Amino acid sequence: RSDIIAFGEPGAFQWSGRIEADYSDTVLRQLYAYKSASSTPLPYSYLGYSVLIIKSKTRDFNDRSYIFVASAPRASNGLGEIRFYIKRFVSTNNFGYDTLQSIFQLNNTNHSIPFILTGEQIGSYFGHTMTAGDLNGDGYTDLVVSAPFYYSKKPSHGGAVYIYYGLNGKYSNDRRQVLFESPIHSRFGFAIACIPDLNKDGIDDLAISAPGEKDDIHTGSVYIYLGSRTSQLTKYTQKIVPSQLLINSKQTTIINDFGFSLATQSP
Numbered sequence: 001r002s003d004i005i006a007f008g009e010p011g012a013f014q015w016s017g018r019i020e021a022d023y024s025d026t027v028l029r030q031l032y033a034y035k036s037a038s039s040t041p042l043p044y045s046y047l048g049y050s051v052l053i054i055k056s057k058t059r060d061f062n063d064r065s066y067i068f069v070a071s072a073p074r075a076s077n078g079l080g081e082i083r084f085y086i087k088r089f090v091s092t093n094n095f096g097y098d099t100l101q102s103i104f105q106l107n108n109t110n111h112s113i114p115f116i117l118t119g120e121q122i123g124s125y126f127g128h129t130m131t132a133g134d135l136n137g138d139g140y141t142d143l144v145v146s147a148p149f150y151y152s153k154k155p156s157h158g159g160a161v162y163i164y165y166g167l168n169g170k171y172s173n174d175r176r177q178v179l180f181e182s183p184i185h186s187r188f189g190f191a192i193a194c195i196p197d198l199n200k201d202g203i204d205d206l207a208i209s210a211p212g213e214k215d216d217i218h219t220g221s222v223y224i225y226l227g228s229r230t231s232q233l234t235k236y237t238q239k240i241v242p243s244q245l246l247i248n249s250k251q252t253t254i255i256n257d258f259g260f261s262l263a264t265q266s267p
Contacts, residue, residue, distance in 0.1 A: 071127025220258025
């Protein structure tokens with residue numbers, strides 16, 4: 001079995017960014033590195049700000065079992081992008097090497113273009129954080145992307161989280177859900193994490209933080225959403241705030257930015 005590690009390099013090539021993946025054998029004796037060289041975004045796009053490796057259970061995308069996902073939160077004139085890559089073997093002049101190449105799709109005029117998901121609001125930092133899991137129990141991996149600086153006055157929203165429900169290893173706006181929960185300046189989605197089945201129903205669940213949301217004298221909250229086989233994610237089932245954690249404590253510490261980062265147990 002080979003282990004895979006992906007690295008984001010958002011400062012490479014005048015901040016255009018790059019993603020690099022390393023393959024190793026079972027005892028980490030040797031690393032095989034290859035880099036994404038095709039369809040690089042414009043300078044200051046920050047490609048690789050967040051990276052994911054998704055295992056394609058159906059081996060889609062030209063029969064490649066791993067999909068490499070990288071965000072570029074300043075690409076597309078500040079809207080942000082999510083780009084997808086697969087490992088390919090390239091042979092030139094009797095010399096071959098592995099590389100990461102963009103996944104392409106046909107547009108309306110049957111031209112091949114890179115497969116990209118694009119954000120909705122300039123400066124929202126679409127792609128700030130990503131996570132993945134099966135949130136509807138259909139056997140396909142769902143992609144979750146945050147935009148913590150999304151802003152709306154009416155209604156009041158401070159951050160957004162986009163869920164792209166996977167189908168045959170592919171993602172599109174047609175199978176997308178957007179979560180808004182916290183008021184302005186909350187940074188809802190600053191950290192996100194798929195949780196391996198909190199309520200033992202066989203479906204992954206989701207935690208989303210809003211470290212800027214006010215809670216009495218503290219700031220920060222974490223929302224818990226339970227996955228469902230019958231519908232998209234509905235209202236959160238639990239909201240964790242600092243005052244709850246200190247209710248039986250004699251400490252007078254003021255907690256700020258609660259939920260700045262999240263971690264779950266590895267499967």
